[in-house]
Amino acid sequence: MAAVNAGVNRLIISNPHKAANECKKIVALPIKLKDREVLQFSFYTADKVFHYNLLEDEIEGKLREIEGLGYKQWEIDCGEGSFKLLVGKKGNFKRINIKNPPNFVADLAHNKVKNHILKEGEPLDILINLGLMNKEGTVYKDKQKKFRQINKFLEIVDTVEAYVDDEAHILDFGCGKSYLTFVIYHYFNFILGKNVKITGVDLKEDVVAHCNELAIKCGYENLSFHYGDVSKFEWIKDCNMMVTLHACDTATDFALNYALQNGVKVILSAPCCQHELFGQIKSEVFAPMLKHGILKERFSALLTDAVRGQLLEAMGYRVGIMEFIDMEHTAKNIMIRAVKISDRVDDEKLEAALMLCREFSVEPMLGKLLK
Numbered sequence: 073m074a075a076v077n078a079g080v081n082r083l084i085i086s087n088p089h090k091a092a093n094e095c096k097k098i099v100a101l102p103i104k105l106k107d108r109e110v111l112q113f114s115f116y117t118a119d120k121v122f123h124y125n126l127l128e129d130e131i132e133g134k135l136r137e138i139e140g141l142g143y144k145q146w147e148i149d150c151g152e153g154s155f156k157l158l159v160g161k162k163g164n165f166k167r168i169n170i171k172n173p174p175n176f177v178a179d180l181a182h183n184k185v186k187n188h189i190l191k192e193g194e195p196l197d198i199l200i201n202l203g204l205m206n207k208e209g210t211v212y213k214d215k216q217k218k219f220r221q222i223n224k225f226l227e228i229v230d231t232v233e234a235y236v237d238d239e240a241h242i243l244d245f246g247c248g249k250s251y252l253t254f255v256i257y258h259y260f261n262f263i264l265g266k267n268v269k270i271t272g273v274d275l276k277e278d279v280v281a282h283c284n285e286l287a288i289k290c291g292y293e294n295l296s297f298h299y300g301d302v303s304k305f306e307w308i309k310d311c312n313m314m315v316t317l318h319a320c321d322t323a324t325d326f327a328l329n330y331a332l333q334n335g336v337k338v339i340l341s342a343p344c345c346q347h348e349l350f351g352q353i354k355s356e357v358f359a360p361m362l363k364h365g366i367l368k369e370r371f372s373a374l375l376t377d378a379v380r381g382q383l384l385e386a387m388g389y390r391v392g393i394m395e396f397i398d399m400e401h402t403a404k405n406i407m408i409r410a411v412k413i414s415d416r417v418d419d420e421k422l423e424a425a426l427m428l429c430r431e432f433s434v435e436p437m438l439g440k441l442l443k
Contacts, residue, residue, distance in 0.1 A: 080111070080148065086234045087144035096234030098138060116234065145238075147265070156265070189226040189259065192219070198254045198290050222255055224396070228407060229256060232313075232338045233264060235411050240268045240312035243336075245302045245327040246319040247272035250283045256315065257295045269294040271308060275301060302326045311336050318344035325437035328380060332387050332442065339389070339410040342396050343380070346373040354433040377406055379425055379436050386422035387442075388414035 083100035097116040102109055103125070110125040113134060126134055146157040156168045190196065195209035204215045204222075211219045236242070242260070247253045253272045260268040274280055274297065283297040302319060303326040314336045316327040324343045331339050349372040355362060362368045381391045389410040396407035429435060 082147075082149040084147040085138060085143045085145070086147075087237070089142040089144060093141060095141075098143075116231065188223040189230065189263070190219070190223055190255065196258065198258055198286075198292075201286055201289060202249075202251055202254065204251075218251070222251060225252055226255060226259055228340065228394070228396070228409060229259060232340070232409065232411055233260070233266075235338050236260065236266065236268065236313050237337075238266045238268075240266065241308065241310050242268055242270045242313045242315065243308055243311045244270060244272045245305070245314065245316040245330075246323060247274050247283070247297065248276075248318075249279060250286075250297070252315070252317060253283070253297075254286070254290070254292070254295070257292055261292075261294070267294070268312075270296075272297040273300040273302065273305060275299065302330070305330060309334060313338040313340075315340045317342045320345045321347050322437040325380070325441060328384070328438055329441040332384075335412065335415075337412045339384070339408065341380075341408040341410075343373075343377055343406060343408065346376040348372075348437060349376050349432075349434045352432075352434040355431065358432075375428070375432060375434070376436060377408065379428055379434075380438055381408055381410075382421060382425035382428065383438055383442065384408070384410045386418050386425055388412055388416055388418070 080100065080102065083098075085098040085100075086096065088096065094117050095115045099114045099116070100111050101114075103112045104110075108127070110127055111131050113124045113126065115122040115124070124134070142159075144159055146159065148155055148157070158166045158168065190199070192205070192211050193209045195205065195207055199205045199211075199219075200207060203212070204219055205211045242256065244250070244253045244256070250272055253270060257268070257270050260266045260270075272280075272283060272295070277299050280297045280299050287295040287297070302316075302323050305326075311331070311334055314327065314331045316324060317340075319327055319341075321344070324341055324346075325348075328339065328341060330336075350369060353362060353368065353372055353375065358371075361371065377393060381393050384391050390413050392409045394407050394409065396405050425439070429439065
C-alpha cells in the first residue's frame, strides 16, 4: 500500500496460487482522464481484459481485495524504486530489489500513442546485432515492418505470460533466424525478470550455429539452439511454453502433438503451408467452391486450423485463433493461442472435431498422432 502512495509508475500482479483463478495477471498504471488522474487496473484473463479506473481513495480497498485472491508475485515500480514481492500461501513475503529495472515512466496520456513493448529510440543489443536498428536505437527504414511484427508478437505473448512460471523452459520449434526467439528471451528475462530458459530447434545447422554465436555475444546464458527434427524430437520433458512459427505443413501437427503429450501449459503456433488436406478434401455440397484451386487451397488451410483448434479444446486447452501479422504483409497470418486449463478430455468437443473431419472426408495428421 505504501508503494502506491510513493508514486506508483507500474504495478504488475501475477502468478495466482490457485490454478482456478481465471484472472492470471493484473496491471495497474496511472492515466489521466479529462482533468483527473486515476490508477487504471487491467485484469487479464486468457482472452479478455477488464479495466477499472480508481481514484486515490478507492485504491487501497481494491488492493486489499486483490491481496485476498492470493497472487504469488507483485512487481512494483514507484518512487521508492523497483522491487518484487514474492508472496507465500500463508501470506509471508520476500522482497527482492530489482538492480537494473526497465526504463519505465508512466505516460498519463490516455489512448493517444500505442505503448509498444519494444520502443524505437531505446537501443537493444539483440536488435542491433540482428540488423534492425542502429546503436542510437533508430529502426532502419526497411526494417520498420519487421519491428512492428515483433511488437505485435510480444503483445500476444504478453496476454499469456502470467501462465509461464518463473524459471520455466520455453521451446521454439522451427526457430529459423530467431528474431522472435531472441526477443522472447529478452522479454521474459530482462523485462519481466522471470529467468526463463529457452531452447530453439531447427533443421538448418548453419542457422543453429549462427544463433548460438549470437546468444553468446549478447550474454544470453540460458538461450541455446540445437539441430533437430520436430517429428522426432523428444529430449525436453519440462517444457512450460511452446512456440512454433511457420512450421511447414504437418510439422505444426508434430509440434502440437509434442505439446499435448508433454502437458505444455502455453502454446503459440502460427501454421504455414497447410497442404495436407488439399488432396483429401471432398464434399458434394461444397463442390462448386472446391473445383477452384485457389479457393480449395484457402479453404483447406482454414479447415486444417479449425480442426487443430477444436482438438486442442478437446484436450483441455482454452483456444483463441487470431491475426498474427497484417494481411498486407503475408496471407500466412493466423496464430493459434492455447492455454491449458484442464487435464480432462472433453468428449463432446472431440466428437465435434471428428464430425468436421467426416463432413469433408479428411484425416488430419494431428488426429492421427493423438490416436
